[in-house]
Amino acid sequence: MEQVQALPTILLVKDDQLIQSIVEEALTEGGFEVSIFASGEEAVAALSRETFRAVVSDIHLSGKIEGWEVARVAREIDPALPIIYMTGKAAEEWPSKGVPNSVLLTKPFAPAQLVTAVSQLLNANTPTGNAP
Incomplete structure (x- = not known):
């Protein structure tokens, strides 16, 4: 009997439900499982108890923790974890606040575009010859 591999799980942090749904649908159709969190605080808590293959985060979130901090915490846990930021207003802050290779x-x-970005970052972090 063939073993079924689990789909890679992406941590999604977005507080707008409409955009949350669009992003979730795109990632699901792209072959990913999605765990959705509406705040940076929820996402940071999840990072400490679950394993994710990538993080997709909006920059400006409700609550005290922004997407920049979510990414820093994620990278403290896994220095190679792919990070994709989404923003409408904070692009100019990315060079100074974003984590490397994001x-x-x-x-x-x-x-x-989002599915492509996630896939490219995951493929760049997959050792040659090993299954993702």
Whole structure:
């Protein structure tokens, strides 16, 4: 009997439910499982108890923790974890506040752009010859 591999789980941090749904649908159709969190605080708590293959985070979130901090915490846990930021207003802050080897998508973007960014970062972090 063939073993079924679990889909890679992406941590999604977005407080706007409409955009949350669009992003979730794009990632699901792209072959990923998605765990959604509406605040940076919820996302940071999840990072400490679960394993994710990538983080997709809006920059400006409700609560005290922004997407920049979510990414820093994620990278403290896994220095190679792919990070994709989404923003409409904070793109100019990315060079100083973003983590290295991350991707920034400025809104509006096509859902396919997000799936491509996640896939490229995951493929770049997969050792040759090993299954993801």
